[in-house]
Amino acid sequence: MTTAAQNASSARPPFIGTNVPRTDGASKVTGRAAYVDDLPREPGELFGATVRSPVPRARLRGITLDPAFDWSDVTVVRASDLAVNEVQCITAEQPILAADQIRHAYEPVVLLACADKRKLAQAVRAVKLDLEPLTPILDPEQSLAKVDVIWGEDNVHKRFSITKGRADLPDPAASAAAIEAAIASSEVVVRGRYTTHHQEQLYIEPQGVIARWDEKGVHVTGSLQCPYYVHKALVHGFDLAADRVHVTQAVTGGGFGGKEEYPSVIALHAALLAQKSGKPVRMIYDRKEDIEATTKRHPAICEIVSGCDRDGTLRALSIRILMDGGAYMTLTPVVLSRGALHAAGVYRWDDVRIDAVAVATNTPPNGAFRGFGAPQTIWAIERHLDRVAQELGRDPMDLKAQNMLREGDTTATGQTLRGSVGVAECLEKALTASGYHDKRKAPPAVRGRVARGIGASVFMHGAGFTGSGEKHLKGRVAVDLLPGGRLRIRTASTDIGQGTETVFRQIAADATGLHLADIDFAVPSTSYVPDSGPTVASRTVMVVGGIVERAAREVAARVRAEQETSGGDFAAAADRLLTKEREVTALVQYEHPGWVTWDDSTYKGDAYPVYGYACDVAEVEVDLDTLEVTVTGFWSATDVGKAIHPVMCKGQIEGGSLQAIGWALWEDVVWKNGLIQNPRMTNYIIPTALDAPPMHVDLVEAPYAYGPGGGAKGVGELPMDGGAPAIAAAVEHATGLFARDLPLLPERLLELQTNRKG
């Protein structure tokens, strides 16, 4: 074993702000990293499969197992076998298996397991579902209009309202009238309707878990972001004591939100098969099943009416947001909330009313996806301000710069920004680096059949859980002292590619003065890591990283105290302390900054302790014959507070930006009668290296006083927010076509062109 003393010869702290090699790098480039399907087969292991509904809505009258088929070595689980048929998420309204109602296509109905994969595939076909199809509700506007009731009493998953200024009246009707009056009295009124579509996370590693039971209870290992979400679902689904459920994260091949809540479903399924068969069960989705059955980004419709002065000062804002939650509520209320809280953009408004509602449709439940509702509403507000700029004859970025939030300004929820507002610097840097102003001023560049254009967006994204979320969550981290003066971090925050385990080591090393190699990172398993809260919401570095910093400091302080009383080096003092106390561990809980106040009933106060800011610029070429759009350059300046690891931080921004570019231009889930027409990588198109533009990322550091490592803020989701509106603005600059709806497919642009001519 190496000791702290032995490591002392290599690089020394500070590690924060440097690009240390990522600690899981070597295993990933040699093929040694074990993702769930790489784990060795266990003795007697079975494969699991799911029989799903082929229709979006039906009464399930019965299930028949083909009597001609040999079922002797096939394990079968249906709803009638289940003691508890609920997936515990925010509530428990989603069944583990459909019992008598089918509420969306691909809804799971029967689970099968068999040692022989080929036979298993045949068994899936030998199950006959007796279905009485019903007319599905597939359109959220029809659902809101209650054409039929498919969920709860009125199809509504959740509603929120945010009010400010003259619209801040307790009576909704009076508030609505007040905002209307405020807008009507403005000098310039602009209206618009902006829509966004589904997006598939398309992590390259499909969902998968392995489940087994033994005398200690149930063990699930899988590709997942949030071990404690799965833990909670298994405790509920099997009615077990918490210590009889063991959830471990395997190396995870991307998540982007797609492995936030969905793994609970596949874990329950595999665990049910494992329980009934008495054997370990491996359940790995193939790509088609993964695209069809798992969650996607919520489609949204935003209607905006705004009022401003002729000089461009923004005054009053009214927004109605409608999101499609899919067949079950799952995480929709939280997505809707984040969408609503970002809907006013990065701007000052005197008077605001935002009404947000999410409804059920007979489509697979929509769920977490990087940005979590914000990219949808930021698309709308950014496009809307581009419209306002058109109306005023201004450059959109000048208009935006004039109205951007500054320190001391208040947001739509009445939050006063207390610093770490780096947005002006982001705007300045991105526009300068890209040559935005010069390119914008030049007349539209058309060469042959290609038109060039440039466009930009500016935006912010709240870091951490909304409002009092972190206060309730009380995320915890443990840091243990190990022999030789080494430390081990135990946390449920997972590394899904973003670099958590490297960054946490950097934070712990600098907090203690130890070397990076002296810090271990425990595999996230609920059996031995405390609940740090989920790996979501741009909270990992900022919130959990802060707890790691405090816990590491606490352990190091105890060793140093021992050093002071009895001498010796750090490693020797650590060993003495361990001999004396056997266990030296700091278990530290998150403390929200005392000044954060939030009222859940009125949706007022500090929605997030701090925000990340960014300005994105896209340069495009539009083929005037085919109307195909190519992004030829992409710039982003992003305020991250403090970059703990600049290369990985830029990697987050570049990767998120490309997902935004994909969403804007190509990624489109094609539906027909509630079924997905393109559930494959051949026809659900994500960008390749040739589609992706060169990316130029500038990091801006406006430190957050409560962030770890000298002021880090969350960065995970922010880069998903601005790409689409920047591209649309660039397309507008190139062609004059003003898009309100995503994606910007050639046929959509053709429609705009035809309408303009007509």
Next chain:
Amino acid sequence: MKITLTLNGLSREVDLPPLVRLLDALRGPLGLPGTKEGCGEGECGSCTVLLDGEPVNACLVSIGQCEGRAVTTVEGLSAPHLGPLARCFVDHGGAQCGICTPGMLISAEALLARRPDPSDEEIREAIAGNLCRCTGYQRIVDSIREAARERREAGGAA
């Protein structure tokens, strides 16, 4: 059917139905799970391996087609030490979640074997069949460019 192939420089024999996918043969009986499956239909490139030096999708090649031929997987690239290519992916942010990385490294290796000094555009073309959802590709391009430089400086040896 008995099939003999050279796998990562060593002669190996497997007894499998000839239509078994090379991908399954590698991940199963041949014990090399470094090659990944992302789609099973030739789209994602996570299963890319070298067959007689040419990158192919192991999900589209049958083990029968490999009789007497040489197959290189990610496990064969870095044995016994990390080469400049693999190291550059670690140092320059070319790998995030890592699931696309084995295939990326194989495609990059095939490129550098024929073009020691590729342009960014050539790098992008060489990895166009390898999808990555994490990185935005910029740092993968940077990693490969940097590895090419290091290999040239080391006199062309990997």
